[in-house]
Amino acid sequence: MLRRACSTTIPSLEIVVLGSGPSSSVPVVRCLVTNPNCPVCPEALANPQSKNRRNNPSLLVRLKGQTVLIDCGKTFRDSILKAHKKHSPFAIDAVVLTHGHADASFGLDDLRDVQHVDPVSKQLKPLEIHCHQRTKDEVAEKFSYLFNTQHTGGRWTAQLQWKIFEDFDHFAISPEVKFQALPLWHGKDYIASGFLFGQEVGKRIAYLSDVSAIGEVAMATLKEAPLDALFIDSLHPEHYHGTHMNLIQALETIEQLKPRQSFLTGMSHQFNYHSPPALLTEFVKTKNISVEMAYDGMQLTW
Template sequence: MENGNCFESESKEKKDSSSSLLFLGTGCSSAVPNVLCLIQPSNPPCEVCTQSLSIPPEKNPNYRCNTSLLIDYRNDNGEHKYILIDVGKTFREQVLRWFTHHNIPQVDSIILTHEHADAVLGLDDIRAVQPFSPTNDIEPTQIYLTQFAMDSVAEKFPYLVQKKLKEGQEVRRVAQLDWNIIKNDFEELFVSSGLQFVPLPVMHGEDYVSLGFLFGSKSRIAYISDVSRFPSNTEHVISKTGGGQLDLLILDTLYKTGSHNTHFCFPQVSSLKFNIP
């Protein structure tokens, strides 16, 4: 799906009465276009990267920010809650391009798949979508992540996890976040902004575990953005014989041909059988 596309009707009536998915980014860690293709163009030039700058992003399948999904969840009370999965290097650009385009007013909670740069380096910019307070006197945004990711984020952004100021330390406006630890275990469900999620541990290279997530009651959706292999337990959970029929599977696919050591590519994805419609 194109960057910035909604998985629902775009009519205001439909948006107000139902939940929807907004793909803020479907690109790789370096995003698309590839900068090197533009500053050191080949002969002939790369068609994808050249085309990515030629038409507006909302109509452009080749302009892609870091992978990120926004869930516009309409609860039983008719309230819309906005749940963000991953906050990568291009988060600010995604807000400027897609929040404004789709009238997204805030972020209510955040879920992280893993702690790589393309999933977390936009955390500092969360303050831009929070109410302004020079003294940080606001309700923090709930954020859900594994302990491994928490330890990594604490090293990258110590000021975002610090609870109290040290003696003599000045107050500086930073994103206010409430950190919640989740487990790499599909049996350890959690709730974010009223919506229940099932963690889906997957291999992102043979030395690294990333998380996908299963969510939705009326529609059963699995979102897995970084995967090179499914552990058997996770594969069972999202199979028809395991957890039940999937309505939508959103799956990592890096290249159209060939293979990669840390991501699925199209040949591997096309050979998977999860019994979805």
């Protein structure tokens, strides 16, 4: 059963949405300067608690005693500070990356503040970064100083180690927790990863944050069993974008997969949380399929 944050029962699976916006985040700086009549950006700027205020797409997943971070983008530090207020201090046990773009990986340096510390040596314990080889190839050069290093000369950096998976692999976060990787088109010539997880507690959650199209094998994998929840990319309500789904495409995918609950993510400032697009409202009403706009700080428990 899906529960919201008000429950006092210890959940078997908890998801915190750290970010539900695009690479530029919301509010958009250019929009604030050039379009003061935008119904979203000025409101998001004026109200730090606004559900229109969106950081880079990211999830925090707590499952079987493990805390897993999906993506660590440019806005990670801000996202984790907001989450800290509501969800208590924590250390991250593993990171999984969807791809190597800035909005998914440029916060890796800030992981030093959320790593486990060895109680004897007082040094950071190495944190596993799970990704496909193509993502490692894109990220490794930018953050080479974080991998296979030790603290030297008083320099304090994150201590990270690569863990490589293949497309469709079930890769281990811990002996009790596994994720499955799905290749997704993120434009015509770029492949990102989506993930399936939750099987350890009898749930099936799909996270497809950066996708323009889903291949036949990945779609068949998603359809193998009912989805309890789907997080899916939806950059614009109707405008076509070459590397992201828009709302029309996202709803078409949702109709195919028929998850018990769906959440839109990666949303631009064209989405107003307080006034959802008519297309979304009509879809929910006529199809009787539950679809919501995610928001930063949203907490889901089962």
